[in-house]
Amino acid sequence: MKDEKSARNRHHARREALLGQLGGVGPFIEGSLCAVKRAGCAKPGWHLTWKQGGKTRTVYVPVELVPEVKAWTREYRRLKSLVRKVTGQSLALVRGHAASRAAASRVRAPTP
16 A cells, blocks of 8 residues: 555645646636627627626627637636646645544554
């Protein structure tokens, strides 16, 4: 079975690698970009929708900005994924620490 130190190092290493990826996150924006059909128009309009203070907010996105805003929303989803992964590794460190302390308290000192 793996010892406590190697498990701790594994979670530390994974978390550090994920934190390093956070530095590569580019411009981002929270929300969903949606095409909206407009009456009398062949091309759709574009809206960015997000939640703010429990309310749904929407803003019109000009057609020229659609590719850029799509990239921003993709970066936001990637950022959220990285944050969840870092959180998972940090939780594993906390759980491992608590488990190792509990195991250490069950170990009895050898009698001479």
